[in-house]
Each structure stands twice: as C-alpha cells, then as structure tokens.
Amino acid sequence: MMKCAGRIQLRDRGQTCQRVGKRQVRKLSCKVSRHLIEKRLSIDFEHLKLTPDYAYFAAPSAFEEMSVAYDDSIGVEVSSDSFWEVGNYKRxxxxxxxxxxxxxxxxxxxxxxxxxxxxxxxxxxxxxxxxxxxxxxxxxxxxxxxxxxxxxxxxxxxxxxxxxxxxxxxxxxxxxxxxxxxxxxxxxxxxxxxxxxxxxxxxxxxxxxxxxxxxxxxxxxxxxxxxxxxxxxxxxxxxxxxxxxxxxxxxxxxxxxxxxxxxxxxxxxxxxxxxxxxxxxxxxxxxxxxxxxxxxxxxxxxxxxxxxxxxxxxxxxxxxxxxxxxxxxxxxxxxxxxxxxxxxxxxxxxxxxxxxxxxAMNWPQFEDEEWSADLNRTLTRREKKKATDGVTLTGINQTGDQSLPNKPSSVSSYEKTQSYPTDWSDDESNNPFSSTDANGDSNPFDEDTTSGTEVRVRALYDYEGQEHDELSFKAGDELTKMEDEDEQGWCKGRLDNGQVGLYPANYVEAIQ
The missing domain is CATH 1.20.1270.60 (Arfaptin homology (AH) domain/BAR domain)
Structure with a gap:
C-alpha cells in the first residue's frame, strides 16, 4: 500500500488469474488486512457485501487511483426515494x-x-x-x-x-x-x-x-x-x-x-x-x-x-x-x-x-389504267395536304431566322404509330400501325424498297403521320432514307423497327 500526492494506490505482487462465472478477474495472492483497507479508504465491506480480497475487483479504480474526497452519502442509509434524502438530488x-x-x-x-x-x-x-x-x-x-x-x-x-x-x-x-x-x-x-x-x-x-x-x-x-x-x-x-x-x-x-x-x-x-x-x-x-x-x-x-x-x-x-x-x-x-x-x-x-x-372514303371508281389511278390518288393526296394548314408539328425548335409554326394537334395519341406496350394488348394483330400487314408483307408499298442509296438521317422536329403510309417520329430519332426527295418534298424511309413509309424531307438532316 503506497500513498503518493494525495492519492492512494494499491500495488500487488504475484497475481494469479481465476475464473469467476464467465468473467476473468484478477485476485490478489497476498492477503490484505481488512482493517487496514477500511481504515485507509473508509469502506464498509459489510454494507457492500464484499470481502477485502474481492473489493479490488469490484472497483479497481478506487484502489489504483482514488481521490480522497468527502462523500456525503457514505455511511448514510437512504430510507425512501424522497428528494430530501441524501444523494437523491442526482435525479x-x-x-x-x-x-x-x-x-x-x-x-x-x-x-x-x-x-x-x-x-x-x-x-x-x-x-x-x-x-x-x-x-x-x-x-x-x-x-x-x-x-x-x-x-x-x-x-x-x-x-x-x-x-x-x-x-x-x-x-x-x-x-x-x-x-x-x-x-x-x-x-x-x-x-x-x-x-x-x-x-x-x-x-x-x-x-x-x-x-x-x-x-x-x-x-x-x-x-x-x-x-x-x-x-x-x-x-x-x-x-x-x-x-x-x-x-x-x-x-x-x-x-x-x-x-x-x-x-x-x-x-x-x-x-x-x-x-x-x-x-x-x-x-x-x-x-x-x-x-x-x-x-x-x-x-x-x-x-x-x-x-x-x-x-x-x-x-x-x-x-x-x-x-x-x-x-x-x-x-x-x-x-x-x-x-x-x-x-x-x-x-x-x-x-x-x-x-x-x-x-372520308375514296370510293372505288372506274380507272383506265392501274398505274394512272394510283398516281392520281397520290397527287390528289399531296395537293390536299398543301392546301390545308399543313402537317401537325410538336416540339419545334427555331433554327436561325427560320421558324415553323407549332399548330396544336387535335389528333389523339391513339393515332401514334408506336406499337402499344404489352400492358395494353397482347394481340399484335390488333395494331393497325404494325410494321407487318395482314398478309405478312413488311412493306406497304408495291415498289422495291432496296432501290437507291440508303442514308441515315436524324429528325429535326416531331412529326405524326396523317395517313397510314406515313411515318411518325420524334425530334432526335434516327431513321434510314431509302429514296431521295420527290417533286412534292417527300422522302421514303424506314424506322429502326422496320416500318416503311413517307415523311417530309425538310424534317430531317443527314447524319455526318
């Protein structure tokens, strides 16, 4: 037992290890006098229910380094939880x-x-x-x-x-x-x-x-x-x-x-x-x-x-x-x-x-020759388009001094040519805008689609096809131009999903 600078330290020599329950504790091999510990540290071992040998392990800091400070509650039994009892102010x-x-x-x-x-x-x-x-x-x-x-x-x-x-x-x-x-x-x-x-x-x-x-x-x-x-x-x-x-x-x-x-x-x-x-x-x-x-x-x-x-x-x-x-x-x-x-x-x-x-319906009429009738129907459709307010545009971006009017469309999304997701229909044959017609022919036109040089182009504006042989696309979409622009300003092209149709030539630009 040594006392130094107002603090009491306990040094033990020759310690042994002993297992108590599930914890490893150190037990002093040397027997320390109970009277000496009580006198130096003022600890009531009977009150703490401890023996002198085990008191060190219950609170080792009290022995190794303890400040000798007065504690009001030492030796005073608290009889109730009243605030006035000694130490009950701690709450x-x-x-x-x-x-x-x-x-x-x-x-x-x-x-x-x-x-x-x-x-x-x-x-x-x-x-x-x-x-x-x-x-x-x-x-x-x-x-x-x-x-x-x-x-x-x-x-x-x-x-x-x-x-x-x-x-x-x-x-x-x-x-x-x-x-x-x-x-x-x-x-x-x-x-x-x-x-x-x-x-x-x-x-x-x-x-x-x-x-x-x-x-x-x-x-x-x-x-x-x-x-x-x-x-x-x-x-x-x-x-x-x-x-x-x-x-x-x-x-x-x-x-x-x-x-x-x-x-x-x-x-x-x-x-x-x-x-x-x-x-x-x-x-x-x-x-x-x-x-x-x-x-x-x-x-x-x-x-x-x-x-x-x-x-x-x-x-x-x-x-x-x-x-x-x-x-x-x-x-x-x-x-x-x-x-x-x-x-x-x-x-x-x-x-x-x-x-x-x-x-509206183009009811069958007498036709002299099939190629002439087809040409007349195509010209009639193109002239009709030029006589109206023009095609419906959405999301037009101005380029330089040239701008195209954005006319509100009265056409519902029901007319969009995109194939419906499987959430809405599991029967692809019900889609009137599918890339394959009822006869299994992927090209709704009679002429050969492979003629001419194919060029990849990018859409400048949104376009919604007004007739069944026209393509629909969004600004930024890429497609393949299959034929050059005709005298009426239309080109023939193919979407990435395989759908073939016509589109306005000035709605796209070639991909460099």
Whole structure:
C-alpha cells in the first residue's frame, strides 16, 4: 500500500488469474488486512457485501487511483426515494444530461422524417413519369386521357411540396435545435457538461452540513440502541444469578455493578441521541432552503428547454401541414377541373369522325389504267395536304431566322404509330400501325424498297403521320432514307423497327 500526492494506490505482487462465472478477474495472492483497507479508504465491506480480497475487483479504480474526497452519502442509509434524502438530488442533476440527449433525439427524429419525405417525393415523381408514358402511348383518347394525365400532374406538384417539407425540416428546424443545444450545453474536458457539474456542486454544498449531522444522528441512534440491548442482557444475567446459589456475593456484586453501568450508558447515549437529533432538526430549515434554491435553478434551465421544444414542434407542425399551403389547395382544384372537363359525348364524336363512319372514303371508281389511278390518288393526296394548314408539328425548335409554326394537334395519341406496350394488348394483330400487314408483307408499298442509296438521317422536329403510309417520329430519332426527295418534298424511309413509309424531307438532316 503506497500513498503518493494525495492519492492512494494499491500495488500487488504475484497475481494469479481465476475464473469467476464467465468473467476473468484478477485476485490478489497476498492477503490484505481488512482493517487496514477500511481504515485507509473508509469502506464498509459489510454494507457492500464484499470481502477485502474481492473489493479490488469490484472497483479497481478506487484502489489504483482514488481521490480522497468527502462523500456525503457514505455511511448514510437512504430510507425512501424522497428528494430530501441524501444523494437523491442526482435525479434532478441527471435531467440536465437527459435534456442534451433529448435534443439529439429530436434532431434524429426530424432527420428521419425528412428522409421519408424525400423518398416519398421521389416515388411520386417516378410513378407519375411511368404512368404518363403508359397513358400517352395507350389506347385512351380525348378528354378522358387529359383527365387521367392530370392525376400524374398532381403527383408531380405534390412531390415538389414534399421536397419543400424536407428542406424546411433540415434547413430550419434541425439547424435551430442544433444551434440551441450548442448554446445551452457546454461540454468540459472530462466529458461532462458545465451545467451538470454546477448543479451537482450546488446540491452537494447545500446538503453537506445536513448530511454530516444526519450521520451523527445515525451513529448516536446506533449507540443508544446498543446500550439498551446491553442493559437488557445485564439485567437478565443479574436475575439469573440470584437464583444460582453457587455464586458468591462478590460475583453477584459485579453483575449488579454491570447493570448500574449499563443504565448510565443508556441515559448518556439517549441524551446524546436526542441532542444530535435536535441539532439536525434545527439545521433542517436552512438545508431545505439551500436545496430549494439549487433546485429552482435547475427548474429554470429545464423550463427553457421545454419552452424551446414546444416552439420547435409548432414550427414542425406548420411545415408538415400542407393544407395551409396555398399551392396545395390549387393543385386539387385544378385536378378537379380537369376531371370534370372530361366529356364522354365529345370523345365519342371525335372517335366517330376520326376512326368511324365519319371518316372520308375514296370510293372505288372506274380507272383506265392501274398505274394512272394510283398516281392520281397520290397527287390528289399531296395537293390536299398543301392546301390545308399543313402537317401537325410538336416540339419545334427555331433554327436561325427560320421558324415553323407549332399548330396544336387535335389528333389523339391513339393515332401514334408506336406499337402499344404489352400492358395494353397482347394481340399484335390488333395494331393497325404494325410494321407487318395482314398478309405478312413488311412493306406497304408495291415498289422495291432496296432501290437507291440508303442514308441515315436524324429528325429535326416531331412529326405524326396523317395517313397510314406515313411515318411518325420524334425530334432526335434516327431513321434510314431509302429514296431521295420527290417533286412534292417527300422522302421514303424506314424506322429502326422496320416500318416503311413517307415523311417530309425538310424534317430531317443527314447524319455526318
């Protein structure tokens, strides 16, 4: 046992290893005097339920390096969980550390919610993109198609709002809590907080005088009870000795003196007990006042945290409540208007005019020669196109000083030449725009498609074919020009899917 610079260290020589349960502990081979350890370290081994040999392993730091500091709670038995009991102020001190942890928990809570908002927004956007493509390429047409796609527009707009919620939670609420936590709690070198140490020191200082007197009361009480017990034993021995004729008068006199001495000890210990208890009672009001003062300081610190949490949660509520956002109500008002604008009668009328009995028909007439009739029909169709407003264009980009008008198309996506995805039909024979006709001929034209030099070209603008022998493509699509431009400005080409047809020559450019 060595004492150095106010610290006590225990050095053992020749240690052995011994397994106790599942843990490896070191047991001192040298027997250390229980009396010596109790005297130097003031440890009550009976209270700790430990033997001197194993006390080192229960708290090795207490032996290896222990600061000889006074602990108010040593030797004082706590009879209840009352705040006024010695050491029970630690729950109030712990609340300060809990406040720091709760700030961290609230930040983690908001961070997790922000991730959920972001994931939900991304899923809405992906869902809207996928289903918009399916609807636009599908057989639905007319005003009902517009109403259907309005649902996808709603999802895209709501997705933007949820991204705003995510940004508000992280950039405003999260940062606000982080800054408040940093300002309210000040970490020290040893890892604890300054506020926690101040509260701990305040309570210990307020409780130390009263705890010292309480310890004296407990000692006086213990001594008095021991004296009373000794008195009863002495009286019992004296009574038994009177009935024993073998005892001489001298022995009997000793027993009587013992009884008298025990009675005096009882009176002395009782007087001391009552005196120490009175002193404790006199110091109790000051003790309560000092403890109350430190407790109120802790209450004020906790009140700031509680009020701050309430303020932050109200801000979170405002950010999460989309019903208070003006744009949120507008989204569903626009959606309702789009759906109510759907008109079944109008859609049926459009389908009748474009795909039913309302369509124009070149009824068979007498033809002198087949090649002449075909040429006349082709010329008639080309002249008719030049006399009308022109072909329907979508997504036109201006090039230099030349621009082409973007005329709104009344033709539904039902007329698009792309083959329908398998989601809509599993019968390819129902597609009127398939690259293969009913007879299995992949070329709807009679002439040879391999004549001339084939050139790869790229579409400059979107084009939707107006007749069955015309191609449809989007700006940026690549196709193969099979024949040069004719006198009417049309070229013959082939799409990558094998479909062959006509297209305006000035809608494409050669790929360099």
């Amino acid at each position: 109030t001190v712990k609340r300060i550390d809990d406040g720091h942890r709760l700030c961290t928990d609230l930040m983690n809570c908001l961070h997790e919610r922000a991730r959920i908002e972001k994931a939900y927004a991304q899923q809405l956007t992906e869902w809207a993109r996928r289903w918009r493509q399916l609807v636009e390429k599908g057989p639905q047409y007319g005003t009902v198609e517009k109403a259907w796609t309005a649902v996808m527009s709603e999802a895209e707009r709501v997705s933007e709002l949820h991204l705003e919620v995510k940004a508000s939670l992280m950039n405003e609420d999260f940062e606000k809590i982080k800054n408040w936590q940093k300002e309210a709690f000040h970490k020290q070198m040893m890892g604890s907080f300054k506020e926690t140490k101040e509260a701990e020191d305040g309570f210990r200082k307020a409780q130390k005088p009263w705890a010292k007197k309480l310890k004296e009361v407990e000692a006086a009480k213990k001594a008095h009870h021991a004296a009373c017990k000794e008195e009863k034993l002495a009286i019992s021995r004296e009574a038994n000795s009177k009935a024993d004729p073998s005892l001489n008068p001298e022995q009997l006199k000793k027993l009587q003196d013992k009884v008298e001495k025990c009675k005096q000890d009882v009176l002395k210990t009782k007087e001391k007990y009552e005196k120490s208890l009175k002193e404790l009672d006199q110091g109790t009001p000051q003790y309560m006042e000092n403890m109350e003062q430190v407790f109120e300081q802790c209450q004020q610190f906790e009140e700031k945290r509680l009020r701050f949490f309430r303020e932050v949660l109200l801000e979170v509520q405002k950010h999460l409540d989309l019903s208070n956002v003006a744009g949120y109500k507008t989204i569903y008002r626009d959606l309702e208007q789009s759906i109510r604008a759907a008109d079944a009668v109008e859609d049926l009328r459009w389908f009748r005019a474009n795909h039913g009995p309302g369509m």
